[in-house]
Amino acid sequence: MSIRIVLAVVFLSGFLYGRIDVPKLLSDYQNLDQKVRELGERKRFLMLVNRQHAIPEDFIPNLTPTAQRPEIRLDIAACAALERMMEAAEEDGHTIIIASGYRDRSYQEDLLQEDIASAIGRGMSCEEAYRYVVRETMPPGCSEHETGLAADLVSPSNQVLDERQADTPENRWLLEHCAEYGFILRYPEDREEITGVSYEPWHFRYVGTWAAAEIMEEGLTLEEYVYDIIRSDAP
Numbered sequence: 001m002s003i004r005i006v007l008a009v010v011f012l013s014g015f016l017y018g019r020i021d022v023p024k025l026l027s028d029y030q031n032l033d034q035k036v037r038e039l040g041e042r043k044r045f046l047m048l049v050n051r052q053h054a055i056p057e058d059f060i061p062n063l064t065p066t067a068q069r070p071e072i073r074l075d076i077a078a079c080a081a082l083e084r085m086m087e088a089a090e091e092d093g094h095t096i097i098i099a100s101g102y103r104d105r106s107y108q109e110d111l112l113q114e115d116i117a118s119a120i121g122r123g124m125s126c127e128e129a130y131r132y133v134v135r136e137t138m139p140p141g142c143s144e145h146e147t148g149l150a151a152d153l154v155s156p157s158n159q160v161l162d163e164r165q166a167d168t169p170e171n172r173w174l175l176e177h178c179a180e181y182g183f184i185l186r187y188p189e190d191r192e193e194i195t196g197v198s199y200e201p202w203h204f205r206y207v208g209t210w211a212a213a214e215i216m217e218e219g220l221t222l223e224e225y226v227y228d229i230i231r232s233d234a235p
């Protein structure tokens, strides 16, 4: 059996396993994935994407190149908001660098396969490698970057995606002002149990200004915000 087939089998079993693991707080909720999907169709900026809720196969992002790095594209509304935010940061003396924006599904697949292959190279079994890698790298269809609504933003003094971003003045500025432009810090510290992703101070997600203000002021995650809307919409 080729390594690709082994990886595909491991990936699929892991993906199915992951989908069963719906957050405990919603274990009583029926048709959750469908409700999340309907909300995302009604309000594109509130599209919730994580290991439990993959992006619909037929989703077509509405993309435009960013001015700073035209090879990086973002959703049109998110891009306009990001550019306004970057201008405001610049006026306050901070240059924000866009490290990553839209990524398509095959890119995400390659990323995952590369990471799995490298973990196997370090001596893990296929299954161990898969479980280890998906803690950090989202399975294809489950990465927010596939929506075009997420951007990885870094400081000129540290262009690596690591926790030291949080110590840079640019990141502190972003935390203070991102909601004014409709962005949230998507994977806050100590919320891994809810988001399924460890702390990522560089990853910002566009949700629109109303939702962003509420989420950032109340210290929520997008999961909590979206599930709350679904709960209150329930008859």
Ligand SMILES: [Zn+2]
Pocket: 100, 145, 150, 151, 152, 202, 203, 204
């Ligand atoms: Zn990211």
